[in-house]
Amino acid sequence: MATTATQPRTLGTGRRSRIHWIGIIHKIFVYVLLVSISLFFFFPLLWMMTTAIKPTSQMFQIPPIWIPKPPQWDVFHTTWNRTNFNVYLGNTLLITILSMIGRVGSCALVGFSFARLRWPGKNVLFLITLSTMMLPFQVLMIPQFLIFKEIGWINTHYPLWVPAFGGAAFYIFLMRQYFMTMPRELDDAAKIDGCGWLGIFWRILLPLSHPALATIAIFTFMSQWNSFLEPLIFLSSSKKYTLALGLAMFRDQFDVDWNAIMAMSFLMVLPCLTIFFLAQKYFIQGISTTGLKG
C-alpha cells in the first residue's frame, strides 16, 4: 500500500532511494488506475448528454463524436413540449416534496421516541420495526392496491405520498442512532429549565440534528424522484403520471428517436446530480453511518 514507501527513514541511502522509486511508481500506477476507472464509470453519463445534443447526421458516425458541431440545444425545449412533461414534472414535484416533509417529520418524531423516552412495548416495537426492513414491497403491493382501491385512491397521488407520513423503518433507525449519540445531559438541562418532552425534541435535539434530517430528505427525494413500480401500479391516466413513468411511456412512443429520449433522460437525472453536488457531504455521512452501525 501507499504508506509502505514512506516508512523506513533510518536505513542507508541506497535502500532509501530504491524505496523512493517504488513509491513513485506506485503513485503513478494508482493515478492511472484512478483516472481510467473513474472515466469508465463517468462516461455513460457523458454519452447521454452528448447523444442528446447531437445532430442526427453525426449520431452514427465512426469514430464517435464527443463534442457535436453544432450542438443542438433546442432538443430539450422541443422534446419537452412534445408531450406532457410539464404535467409530469408538476406531479413528481408534488409527490416528492410532500413525501420529504412527511418522512422527515414522522421519522424524527418516532426516532426521538425510540432514542429518548421509556415506554412499555418499546423494545418489541423496535424489533418489529427492524424486521420490516426485510419486507419486500412485492409482499405489500397487492393488498395495498386493494386497500387503496377500496377507498378510491387508485389513480390519485395519495398512495404515493401519504404512506411517507407513517415513517419508514430504515430512516427511523437512522434518526434513533443519531439522537442516541447526543448527550442526555442536554435533556436534563432542558428539563430543569422547565422544558417538556416536546420542548426537548423541538428546541434542543432537532436543531442539532440537521445532518440526519438532511440525509433523510435527500434520500427520500432521490427514491421518490426515481420511483417507478409504485406509480406504475397506482396510476392509470397519463395526466397523473410522474416523470419516471412518463419517460418510460415516452420511449414506447418515440422508439428510435434517441436524441429525444436521451435529452429527456438527461433532464430527468439533472436534479439528482445537482442535489448530489450541493449536498455530497450528507450523502456520504448518511450512507456510512447506517452501514457501519447496522
Place this chain on the structure above:
Amino acid sequence: MGLRQSPAMLQEHFLSRSRRHESLMGWLFATPWVLGLLLFNLFPFVYSFGLSLTSFRIGYPTEFIWFGNYVEMFTDDPVFGKSFGNTAYFVALGVPLGLVTSLLLALLLNQKVVGVPLFRTMVFVPSIVAGVAVALLWLWILDPNIGLVNHLLREIGIRSPPLWLQDEDWAKPALIVMTLTGAGGATMVIFLAGLQNIPTELYDAARIDGANSLRQFFFVTIPMLSPVILFNTITGIIGAFQVFTLAYVATGGLGGPNNSTMFYALYLYNISFWWGRFGLGAAMAWFMFVVIMVFTMAQLALSKRWVFYAGE
C-alpha cells in the same frame, strides 16, 4: 401511616406520575409509525397471506383454495420456474461481482493521493441516477445495430457482435453489467467508511511481523471489514431479488427474449397487474419473502463463523 414515610411515597408518587407521562408521550411520539406500521405494513402483510390462499382474480368469483396457488406455481407454471432461475442467476452472479467491484473501488479510493475526492465523486455519481433514465441510456449504448458498444466491437474486427438485450444468452449478463455501474454507490461508500475505521496500528504491527501488502489485505483488512461485508451482502441480496425497473424498461415489461429477462419481481407484477391474478401473485410474493428470510437468517447464522467483531 406515619408522616416519616410520606416523602418517599411522595417521591414515588411523582416518579410514577412522570413515568406514566413519559410512557404516554413515548407512544404519542411513536404514533405516526404505529399507524404506518399497521396500515401500510403489518395489515397488508397478513392480508397478502390470506389472499395467497384464495383464487382471487379480477372479474372472477373468489374461492378459498388453501395452498392451491403454491401448488400451481411449482407444478403447473414453467415461466415461474424460469423467472426464479433468472433471479437466482442474477443474485448468484451479480451480487458477488458487485461486491468485489465495490470493494476494489473502495480500496483504490482509500489511497492517500491528491485528487481522491474528485475521483470518488466521479465513481459515485452513476449510482445516484438510477431508474428509468439509466435503463434507457443502456438500451441506447447496447443497441445491437446503432449502439456504441457494437460500433466499437465492429471497429476492432468483430463481425457479428452480440445482440445484447435482444439475445437470450447475453441479455442477463448485459443487465448485470448495467447494475455494476452502480457499484461505486452506497456499497462502495460503506466499504470505504469501514476501511477508514481500521486502526493503522494493526497494519504497523503486521508490517513489523513481516507481512507484505497481500498478507496485510487478507489477515488485517478482510477480517476487520467482515461486519461491513456481511451488511453489504445481505442488503445486496435483498435488493437483487427485487430487481424490476431495469428489466421492465429494458424489455418493455415483457421480460424477453424468450423470458430470459423475466425476473421474479417482473413476473410477479405481470401475474398480478397484467392478468389480474392477485391470489397467485400474493402467493408468489410470499414465497419470495420466505426465500429472502431464509437467505438472511442463513447468512446471519453463518456469519458467526467468519465475521469478526473487533469491539467484542
